[in-house]
Amino acid sequence: MTAATPTSGVPVKQGWLNRSLNAIERVGNKLPDPAVLFALFMVAVWVISWALSDMVFTEIDPRSGQPIQIVNLLDGSSFAAFMAKMVNTFVTFPPLGVVLVAMLGLGVAEYTGFINAGLRSILSVTPKVLLTPVLIAVGILSHVAVDAGYVLVIPLGAVIFYAAGRHPLAGIAAAFAGVSGGFSCSLFIPSSLDPMLAGLTQASARLSSHPAAAEMLINPLNNFYFTSASAFVIILVGWFLTDKVIEPRLKQTQVDGDPATLPTMDALKPEERRGLRFAMLSILISVAALAATAYPETSAWRGTDGSLTHSTANLMQSIVGLIFILFLIPGVVYGYAAGTVKTHRDVVQGMSKAMSGMGYYIVMAFFCAQFIYAFGQSNLGALFAIKGAGALKEMALPMGVTLIGIILLTATVNLLVGSASAKWALIGAVMVPMLMELGVSPDFTQAAYRVGDSSTNIITPLMPYFPLIVVFCQKYVKSTGIGSLIALMLPFSVSFIVVWTCFLLLYWSLGLPLGIGSSYTFPALP
Numbered sequence: 001m002t003a004a005t006p007t008s009g010v011p012v013k014q015g016w017l018n019r020s021l022n023a024i025e026r027v028g029n030k031l032p033d034p035a036v037l038f039a040l041f042m043v044a045v046w047v048i049s050w051a052l053s054d055m056v057f058t059e060i061d062p063r064s065g066q067p068i069q070i071v072n073l074l075d076g077s078s079f080a081a082f083m084a085k086m087v088n089t090f091v092t093f094p095p096l097g098v099v100l101v102a103m104l105g106l107g108v109a110e111y112t113g114f115i116n117a118g119l120r121s122i123l124s125v126t127p128k129v130l131l132t133p134v135l136i137a138v139g140i141l142s143h144v145a146v147d148a149g150y151v152l153v154i155p156l157g158a159v160i161f162y163a164a165g166r167h168p169l170a171g172i173a174a175a176f177a178g179v180s181g182g183f184s185c186s187l188f189i190p191s192s193l194d195p196m197l198a199g200l201t202q203a204s205a206r207l208s209s210h211p212a213a214a215e216m217l218i219n220p221l222n223n224f225y226f227t228s229a230s231a232f233v234i235i236l237v238g239w240f241l242t243d244k245v246i247e248p249r250l251k252q253t254q255v256d257g258d259p260a261t262l263p264t265m266d267a268l269k270p271e272e273r274r275g276l277r278f279a280m281l282s283i284l285i286s287v288a289a290l291a292a293t294a295y296p297e298t299s300a301w302r303g304t305d306g307s308l309t310h311s312t313a314n315l316m317q318s319i320v321g322l323i324f325i326l327f328l329i330p331g332v333v334y335g336y337a338a339g340t341v342k343t344h345r346d347v348v349q350g351m352s353k354a355m356s357g358m359g360y361y362i363v364m365a366f367f368c369a370q371f372i373y374a375f376g377q378s379n380l381g382a383l384f385a386i387k388g389a390g391a392l393k394e395m396a397l398p399m400g401v402t403l404i405g406i407i408l409l410t411a412t413v414n415l416l417v418g419s420a421s422a423k424w425a426l427i428g429a430v431m432v433p434m435l436m437e438l439g440v441s442p443d444f445t446q447a448a449y450r451v452g453d454s455s456t457n458i459i460t461p462l463m464p465y466f467p468l469i470v471v472f473c474q475k476y477v478k479s480t481g482i483g484s485l486i487a488l489m490l491p492f493s494v495s496f497i498v499v500w501t502c503f504l505l506l507y508w509s510l511g512l513p514l515g516i517g518s519s520y521t522f523p524a525l526p
Helices: 016-030 034-052 076-084 086-091 094-111 114-124 128-145 153-163 168-181 193-205 224-250 270-294 319-338 344-356 359-378 380-395 399-413 420-437 442-455 466-474 482-509
Strands: none
Touching (some): 094 193, 094 359, 153 168, 193 319, 193 442, 224 442, 224 482, 442 482
């Protein structure tokens, strides 16, 4: 193995950029936990609803044809109703069941080693010239296992680059760009993020005063075509930056980690190869069985209109269940074939481990659900949407400019709030209803959000896995710090947000489909 040459450590420039990022870090560290933020926002909604409940507004609520009225949530009857519905509000919160069910299957696949072996298999047979794009693509593919890419693909990226005689930090940068910078991409395989965001979008859409909002159903794959196409944009941009910008800069950065502690990429063992063969066979059989049962015109998977892709079709409503099954089956098959699973108790243990890691999300979901409910009951969302839509109509800004604003807003908030679902619950509750009033579909608004959400993941120290990436870097370059990693990833972040935004606008201008059962427009109010 060869290491990169000269000097010691990654230089950290104390310019205006680092000073600004340090200031953002200090401010961000002072913010409460997202769960507490939702609780505080809920209290704020209560107080604001009380303060505005006696005010008279001229805006007309299309649902009733009457001037909109803010409901005082601190009124005795309203508060009692809130408390009585608290449990139901939580258990019926759209993203909750979706995420937990998907994670049961994904958890088994990860626990048995199927995902680990599959990623190692892909990376081990990659030609050297395609090392960078394939590593970024694998980072994007890792999203099906939610956070598996952070703890698996990123350190493996350093290993395979180091083994190939390239700088290991370039491998970390490329993998980090795919896993986190391309977090909203889905390379032809749905991830648990898709139904999670769609569930939040549906909850936000139903806050709208639009007559059609109450019955609106958001397909979990409403951005699937766009996010799959976006994966190629991220791969190409990341490939160019890694090979032409990042790696040349790292030539002056010496690899000074302890050689005895530097990891190696273990080849797949015979039992792991056997497990992968049986697991892939089980996937083919499962997909073939699904296709065979869905093909007939009388298939139970179809909707009443015979469609397989309409949001009311059983197939579309079963996306989360299918994610569960299509990862559970190969995960179990791999486990038994590779010897990582001995009994059914090991499978249950995998599910239990996955659920134990969801404890924080469940806490956040509880407070998020209560905030969404209070926001909707107060009519504040409807008031903000109608007033915001009126202001945007008067400004007469091109829709493209409005979408760019959403992307930049999201990218900025992302520097302070790390959770994708937490940000979308906050931003979507206002932006989705407001743009529906202007005739923009929730699907299109969600697509704009996803661009902004991913682009700045890789430069915010508040992202939960950011310190872990610093530790990975320190195994190779001991002097690596937060500023070093930010400087390493900043070219990716800036390039992603510029190129990806342009791609979204081009995609829209060409009228290409965003996803299954989605649209760009929504019936605008007169």
